[in-house]
Amino acid sequence: MYIQLLYMKELNDILKTKADLPIPRATVINIFHTTTWMKDDLLLELKPFDLSLEQFNVLRILRGQNGNTINLQDIQERMVSKMSNTTRLVDKLIKKKFVNRTICKTNRRKVEIVITDLGLKTLKTVDPIIDCTEKNITKNLTQEELIQLNTLLIKLKTNNYEKQKFKSCHAIHFSIIIYVLHDVKRQNR
Numbered sequence: 001m002y003i004q005l006l007y008m009k010e011l012n013d014i015l016k017t018k019a020d021l022p023i024p025r026a027t028v029i030n031i032f033h034t035t036t037w038m039k040d041d042l043l044l045e046l047k048p049f050d051l052s053l054e055q056f057n058v059l060r061i062l063r064g065q066n067g068n069t070i071n072l073q074d075i076q077e078r079m080v081s082k083m084s085n086t087t088r089l090v091d092k093l094i095k096k097k098f099v100n101r102t103i104c105k106t107n108r109r110k111v112e113i114v115i116t117d118l119g120l121k122t123l124k125t126v127d128p129i130i131d132c133t134e135k136n137i138t139k140n141l142t143q144e145e146l147i148q149l150n151t152l153l154i155k156l157k158t159n160n161y162e163k164q165k166f167k168s169c170h171a172i173h174f175s176i177i178i179y180v181l182h183d184v185k186r187q188n189r
Contacts, residue, residue, distance in 0.1 A: 042133055045129050045130060045133050046130075054080075054081055054084045056130070058090065059098060063115055067115075069112035069114045072090065075090070097116060097118050098115065098116055099114065099115055099116060
């Protein structure tokens, strides 16, 4: 119980509030705050390579194709962030010469993407840096705690996937939480 109170106090300090948040709200805000912190660390490492997390994700998806082409829709389905504009991401990667775009020979309406040698070379350089950053982010957790955390996150997502009919309600709540987090972040600058 003491540990729980300590974490709640830390969250209240971050949010600059004295109000006791309901546990579900505190949990969601804490997940958002932690996600932002992790993204910021990863983006800092990707910045010298002029890559966003989404572009890095696309490059990894393309590398997994082992030299075979893949269409934009399949890339979109495999993206970590489903909200990403895949066409725009691929256009930026083309300008950087990390990927090539071709028209499908059997269906001219279909665009196919493949990673270039420069894209593969860049990933070879970036991967160890990102691996090290991920290890650094999770270094305070044991292997068992990491497994437990992943299990709980999967359980959380499974529960929410089953409740898709309440999506608009969730979207409103998440929008409010995101607004609060951005407001807190702005105040801390």
